[in-house]
Amino acid sequence: MAGRAAVPEVIWARPERTGRGPKPAFTRADIAAAAVRIADERGLDAVSMRHIAAELGCGTMSLYNHVPRKEDLYELMLDAVGAEHELFEPTGDWRADMLRNAAETRAIMRRHTWVPRLMAGVLGFSPNTLRYLEHCLACLEPLDVPAGTKTELIALLNGVVTTYTANDIATVERTRSVPWSVEEENAVRMAYLGRQVATGAYPRLAAAFAEQSGPVDLEEVFRRALERVLDAFDPERR
Amino acid sequence: MAGRAAVPEVIWARPERTGRGPKPAFTRADIAAAAVRIADERGLDAVSMRHIAAELGCGTMSLYNHVPRKEDLYELMLDAVGAEHELFEPTGDWRADMLRNAAETRAIMRRHTWVPRLMAGVLGFSPNTLRYLEHCLACLEPLDVPAGTKTELIALLNGVVTTYTANDIATVERTRSVPWSVEEENAVRMAYLGRQVATGAYPRLAAAFAEQSGPVDLEEVFRRALERVLDAFDPERR
DNA sequence: TCCTAGTTACGTACACCGTACGTAGTGCGC
């Protein structure tokens, strides 16, 4: 152990202010809000310490008094958008409540298309994440299964929401700083896919393509996936 | 449209070589292999054009003759590890076959801990992805549901595998270039979580914590999640 | 056969990134 660097504390365990010295010109929340604003408007890659500082009208290095590392900034950002979850009063219908939670998560991700990318790298138990977890458990109160199963349900459902929504918005986030539109990029990718399938190298895939008439309703696909997951945990449906 | 930049072709649609000029000193596959090697050994953040060039013993800018943008490199990397999927002969038991596919995906991600992070940003229909998709459809041949439902099953299952495995390995990837160990970082995070739960602010979460006796077997949790998803699509189980 | 056009390889250069470090000034706790 001797000589080894100590593990820094989680950002949430670090006190925002200790009392001594000049009054800070901005708070941790200000920084997070600025970062979120930048990510929303100009994409996640535009979230640099310099840009945040510019947005806040302060020097770049001042930020490090509030946020020790950039990775902590990412946790702040995720926590900030986590606050957008409405922690409504559970209705007693756990399926409906969880569907509502899922819909809200999806909506949040649509508003902040960079969220899935950050979630893939950060395992955060931020205050708002914990609050949301607790809220989900409250919604699941009527469900008569062990608590461990409930957390598994929450994890599974959140995972499905994330991956499904991430696929929808991946192109949006990618084409952020590029001189062509999302639709154009999608068209190119779909054209390639169509050409590949047409070669005959993927017969079953081709059949699946041929089967579908008209455009897929992504919202409907999403809804079905959620229902399936909920079914898998519903004692009355098995 | 006039004056607008054209959308570049998907990397897979670009021919590897057109015939004129000097013989290339390395191939696209060489670049992908070098990138994967670096990512495995030193983490995804170490995958820079300069490092790849050093690994290949060539100039940095030479790479751009083979890979127009770095994002394309990411697609190459994902396709390269996609080749590690064993496309076995379907047994006729679609559940067993899909479980095997899922286990392989999980194993691949454990070998290449950077995969989830890349998958969150790249929507790729690379050759190996298409082959894997076709293979999954072959495994699902005995399942008597519409083709659309089968693709939904594949998507849902892959999503679950990704999110579950990503959570396991997120810390591994994060602590790559940092002077403390994964265990130490996890300990700090868990300590914080324990402290928060102990405050009493999250009673249901606390109850869930108290309920579990002994450490959770992540592998078992994973297996259960898969079974649940498969159940949701199994006509004989509903 | 030779010429030329398209490709490859590669060095230089630029704008940008995270952040280590040093300095100056502020205001709470003793």
Added chain:
DNA sequence: GCGCACTACGTACGGTGTACGTAACTAGGA
């Protein structure tokens, strides 16, 4: 009132992706 812990911030360093220019090379058309 003093000291010290804290804030703010400028400078600088080593890294990044990649635009651009140049030289060498080779296949196809004359």
